[in-house]
Ligand SMILES: Nc1nc2c(ncn2[C@@H]2O[C@H](COP(=O)(O)OP(=O)(O)O)[C@@H](O)[C@H]2O)c(=O)[nH]1
């Protein structure tokens with residue numbers, strides 16, 4: 239099979255049939271072998287009924303229905319697990335992503351050898367204040383922290399080589415950072431393609447402003463995990479050492495000052511340096527403890543994947 243289209247959705251009953259028709263016509267005019275996997279993430283409207291009907295009429299339509307709403311990342315993960323195509327295309331279900339982009343995305347993976355191609359909604363049809371501006375800021379921060387030079391990390395329209403989706407673990411709300419997860423897993427040939435974007439035709443957006451708060455917190459997490467996830471002591475130990483050293487130097491100075499230089503001066507406890515020394519030493523020790531705990535947790539975890547093998551011979 240050449241292409242798996244993976245579509246996570248929540249309450250998109252008005253769009254599904256139209257989307258299906260559009261994708262099918264693109265697939266057929268290029269004579270691709272394909273499947274379309276809809277993942278209904280606990281919709282409360284008729285989305286699932288529509289997906290069932292479509293799948294009865296057409297063998298290429300597959301559906302996964304979650305018991306309740308688990309989030310877009312989980313839906314993508316489930317779709318990625320089932321996908322059989324050599325190239326996996328993800329897109330939004332709300333008709334904002336244009337299926338006519340599929341052939342070119344497919345070619346970029348197959349012919350130009352990209353591991354991942356991310357769509358870039360250069361001209362975007364969403365509200366400027368609540369979406370376009372915050373999104374620019376968000377993408378800028380993501381670029382700076384990750385070193386992945388993409389303009390639009392969170393674009394729903396993306397294409398992947400099969401290996402990529404089978405080897406990355408999209409969880410929590412990490413769907414915003416899939417290019418980064420891919421890079422951390424060793425798939426560094428990441429491309430970008432300007433894609434057409436439409437205004438939302440039916441329904442309304444499912445993500446509010448708190449997407450940006452969650453997004454920034456996740457960015458910090460992913461930065462920490464990718465740099466120190468396997469060696470927490472290197473971060474906490476360094477911080478702890480610096481803080482403890484500052485505190486200790488202050489304490490030493492206070493002691494020498496009181497004992498030898500200025501025995502008649504103020505009591506040590508009356509000097510502000512004493513409190514600085516005390517608190518930095520305590521915080522420094524706590525950083526150390528956090529580092530040790532991190533290492534202990536790492537040692538005790540039966541980690542599924544600590545490395546990814548690209549190839550094997552003669553097995
Ligand atoms: N699986 C899943 N998909 C969701 C969820 N929320 C939104 N989506 C889908 O993600 C896509 C993009 O969502 P949308 O609300 O259009 O976000 P926007 O385009 O960034 O405003 C659409 O296909 C939605 O149906 C969710 O909680 N779970």
Ligand SMILES: [Mg+2]
Nearest residue numbers: 330332334438
């Ligand atoms: Mg949308």
